[in-house]
Amino acid sequence: MNLVLHTNHKNLEGQIAVTGSKSETNRLLLLKALFPNITLANTSNSDDSEVMQKALIGKDEIVDIHHAGTAMRFLTAYFAVNEGREVVMTGSSRMQERPIKILVEALAQLGVEISYEKEVGYPPIRIKGKKVSASKVTLAANVSSQYISALLLVASKLENGLELTLEGEITSIPYINMTLALLKDLEIQTSFEGNVIKVYPKETVASKEMVVESDWSSASYFFSLVALADQASITLSSYKKDSLQGDSALVGIYEKMGVETTFEGNKMTLKKQPNFKHETVNLELNNTPDIAQTIVVTCLGLGIGCHLTGLHTLKIKETDRLEALRIELTKLGATISVTNDSLTLVASENINHNIKIATYNDHRMAMAFAPLALKVPIIIEDAEVVSKSYPDFWNDLKALKFEVSEL
Structure with a gap:
């Protein structure tokens, strides 16, 4: 199943219940x-x-x-x-x-x-x-x-x-x-x-x-959506401020990309910071390699560069994620280089339209690239792969007024 994603709604608002970790x-x-x-x-x-x-x-x-x-x-x-x-x-x-x-x-x-x-x-x-x-x-x-x-x-x-x-x-x-x-x-x-x-x-x-607390890796795609929207306020449940999950580092990471996070009860609200001044993102992700794909795609959408290290385990995941990122980001017009444990993206304002993103049997490839639909129409190949960790993902995007249609 190949899906075409695009949206005319650049202001995002909604409440999403994310599946358990x-x-x-x-x-x-x-x-x-x-x-x-x-x-x-x-x-x-x-x-x-x-x-x-x-x-x-x-x-x-x-x-x-x-x-x-x-x-x-x-x-x-x-x-x-x-x-x-x-x-x-x-x-x-x-x-x-x-x-x-x-x-x-x-x-x-x-x-x-x-x-x-x-x-x-x-x-x-x-x-x-x-x-x-x-x-x-x-x-x-x-x-x-x-x-x-x-x-x-x-x-x-x-x-x-x-x-x-x-x-x-x-x-x-x-x-x-x-x-x-x-x-x-x-x-x-x-x-x-x-x-x-x-x-x-x-x-x-x-x-x-x-x-079971809801999944922070799954939350990463909403941090990305909020960062790339014109305006946004998205509430996610069920999350703890003092989470056991390493990917809760997203809060501090995306604060540097203009996303403010607040907690109330078991709910977490992500808001876009207006007039945020973006800079190159430098991160050591030894403890949180699963969010690298989301972060580099966010940086591409924001038109900023990034240098991510500590990624050696990505080579033995569902696919060689570093190589997969290099290939797919290059198709979108990015200048990117990878080593055995790092990735460097050069800042650029240009993103190619209607590119087919291959997902390599990897759920995170499909979901990490989806937020780019806020910037350009995009096609996700083998989109059903998201069922590995987040079966409701495409329906949750539709709830945020994205147009999601089979090619």
């Missing part, structure tokens, strides 16, 4: 599988969370998680410690190109038996679940935080808990802290001192309802 939901789904007496509210309706839920309650030997990277990592750890269960974890052709070796080797340190069905280091993998008594693992600190969180989520069910030593500079700390905060909410004892994280064993937890 995919990151938080998937962590809590796994914790619920380990501790069935907890209940969950405001869970994500994303494809990734539905795949995760299905895999956790299913009994099949073959577990196919399609494009869901979080599910691949979290479930690898879950099935590894699920004594007596044998599964083959597989996914889409892109998933079979995404590395899993670091996590497999970490689990091997705990004595878990995992083998590769095809290429060494990549899914599909065969996992033979066992009772784990070993408790010490060492891992490179600059890897995807999902590997680290996968181990932490199952750690309390290990006979002797887990002592995880991270070697080098730690990236994506907010996502590690999110995992530890959820464990703390369940009164599972943890510590994070220097480069060592400990999780203590716990047989059972008290019955409790866990309410």
Whole structure:
């Protein structure tokens, strides 16, 4: 499905209820599988969370998680410690190109038996679940935080808990802290001192309802819309000022791009600052790489330059996001260069009209480019890819008076 986006309404006003955080939901789904007496509210309706839920309650030997990277990592750890269960974890052709070796080797340190069905280091993998008594693992600190969180989520069910030593500079700390905060909410004892994280064993937890905060990555597209509108006031729910999600850094980042954020109850209102003086945006996004696509597209729409660093994990996402951004922004007339971990956009007032944006099976490519419709008509290819994290996205754009039509 290719969608044409444009709008004659440059003044945006509305209220949007954003689906629960995919990151938080998937962590809590796994914790619920380990501790069935907890209940969950405001869970994500994303494809990734539905795949995760299905895999956790299913009994099949073959577990196919399609494009869901979080599910691949979290479930690898879950099935590894699920004594007596044998599964083959597989996914889409892109998933079979995404590395899993670091996590497999970490689990091997705990004595878990995992083998590769095809290429060494990549899914599909065969996992033979066992009772784990070993408790010490060492891992490179600059890897995807999902590997680290996968181990932490199952750690309390290990006979002797887990002592995880991270070697080098730690990236994506907010996502590690999110995992530890959820464990703390369940009164599972943890510590994070220097480069060592400990999780203590716990047989059972008290019955409790866990309410998932809405997704900050999904909110990023509304920050972009407000920045690019002539005037705007958009209220989003349900959000916390002191969020666990790393992408809540959006508030400070977009303040530098003329967006003012206020909180009241569980609602967050974004307002365009009139007559804002824009400057080149320089950001280190080590802790929040998922919002890089949104930010660079906003800068293009504002006619300002940016230099973004700390993006090394983007190369192993749904697509090589840095290369995808370079190709699509160039089609729009941008001058952009990328390295292995950075991106530089040169300021320019010109944006080409009616360009077809390829989405590379990547939900964030589709949504990050959509706000440009405030500046020029734009075509999003394979637009249904947004269902991975935000199935209601196109309907929410229509609620803001965007014209969204199939090509």
